[in-house]
Amino acid sequence: MVISSQIAQSIVEETVKVIHRNINFMNSDASIIASVDQDRIGDFHEGALKVLQTKQTVIIHEDDEFKGAKKGVNLPVYLNNRILGVIGITGEPNEVVQFGEVIKRMTEILLKEAHLEEQLELENIAKVSFIDEWIDGDWEDDKLFAARGWILGINVHLPRVAVVMEIIGFNDVLYEKLKSHQADVKGELEFQRFRREILEMVQNHFPKESQHIIIPAGSTRYTLLLSVDETLSDQKRKEKIRYRLDKIQKAIHTVYGYDTAIGAGRMYLQPHGAAKSVHEAERALLHAKNRNHTSYFYDQLGIESFAYDLPFEIREEYVKNVLQVDSKKNLDQIIETLNTFYDAGGSINEAAEKLYIHKNTLQYRLKRIKEETGYDPRVLPDAAKFYVAITFHLINNGTKRTNL
Structure with missing residues (x-):
């Protein structure tokens, strides 16, 4: 793991709350990448270099003892038995040394959490990329594709029905905000948080260990690849899907006040059928919106299907x-x-x-x-x-x- 300056700065800001002293974070090149004293960021820290070389705590008694370093204590921080950087506490050595081990442990805990979040984010990116490829029907080797899905915990051979859900009117609300004084970075972050909250709400309506796939698809759309029971009658299968979707739509309306429209494709038994089902779901969604219906199944369409x-x-x-x-x-x-x-x-x-x-x-x-x-x-x-x-x-x- 390479520590970014953003992660390092967040660690500095968290640790300074504990001891209220100047904290510095040095990377594996002994450069200060985060600090309470912003003027020191980018400086070379010779004391940190010694820590990296010896893998030992270094106490600095005078400001000029090491180039670019002030008196205080500097400690190595580890992740998975590998030294990633150095945390430094500026101050009188006899005062700050007592905090050294606590701050080191706290830093390592925060690094571990950041590493786990990074791994989860990378896994999520890999899943979304895989699902996009699946929906596009864009792969060559069926066995290799299925194996990739298996690694990600996705069984592509299950019977599935695609569903596309759209939040009605939210694009207009967002556009008006972007045109007004409310258009700033904070507004974009709020929008992204809203999308994540909706995604989590939809996911929470399904068992955690299920094989249902739910991903964002555009600013206000979500694509669901629902694992279904092929032994059920078509009518019974639709009833179960409609019941679950109706609960999701009611929950979104209750919590956020937005109506939604949903389109559902037909069931397919093979991996390549997912792309067809998504295409059908998109047409059914468009028809539901045109007819002011909350949901529509593709096989309910008449001439609209062509x-x-x-x-x-x-x-x-x-x-x-x-x-x-x-x-x-x-x-x-x-x-x-x-x-x-x-x-x-x-x-x-x-x-x-x-x-x-x-x-x-x-x-x-x-x-x-x-x-x-x-x-x-x-x-x-x-x-x-x-x-x-x-x-x-x-x-x-x-x-x-x-x-x-």
Whole structure:
């Protein structure tokens, strides 16, 4: 482990709380890399060099006894039986020597903690990199890839369902903060802390020893590769997934006040299926957002499962041809009316109630739509055209908003 100046400085700041004396930390080159006295950082410390050479405590009685050193005590600090640096306490030797062993032990404990955190961070980076490669489907040797996963504690051969969750509206909140006086380093740190808290909240909804994979995917998205039981019926498996996801969404809303949208892909039995399931989950998520649903499974999609593959211009032209409306205000009302009418299964009473209008008003709107477009929303072939047009409209507007 190479000690960074940031870690060394944090150790100095912690130890100075104990004895309220000037503390210096010297690296393996005998250079001061952290100190209460900032003017000394970067100086060569000959006393520390002697400590490194002899691996013994060095007491300095006079300021000029060693180059770049002041009187005090300097002690070697170890990690895993290897000397990593020197901790120095400035002051009258007969006063500071008594603190030497305590500060040395405290420094070694702090170094061990920093080392463990560094190892955990490196392990986390390795896991995220591996999972990104898995989601991209970008590997050549299946056996080698599975072995790498095994080392990281990940079994890639388990049946899995991908889920993509997005926190609705948080990007807008973040953008407004970045435009305002609140945009500073502290704000970025708060944002990163928020992301970690959400990640931990999601992780805490699953058993610690489970094979569920949860990682951040962008600023406000999280990708989950859920290990599932392939022997369950499709309906039962979905019920279990939906139950767990519903609890997560409620928890996020309760604690942070944010709504979430979730898309889930299909189950795949082989490692390469993860990439397909993630792609499906992303489409299901986009559809859930377009339809204002909290969650959607990919196999619930109808024409949406392939409509995203059509060029934007083709979808837009179809919408214009069917709806034949130039005014955005009229278009929004037609979309809202038809969408609600079809979601209500064609029930006038139910749709009118959802729209907060009288059923006669709804019938009048449907009649006007027929007159303006030439298609009757209550006739099945025409209703199919309208449904496709609404779907294309929602996809196009959703595509523009999310850049997917």
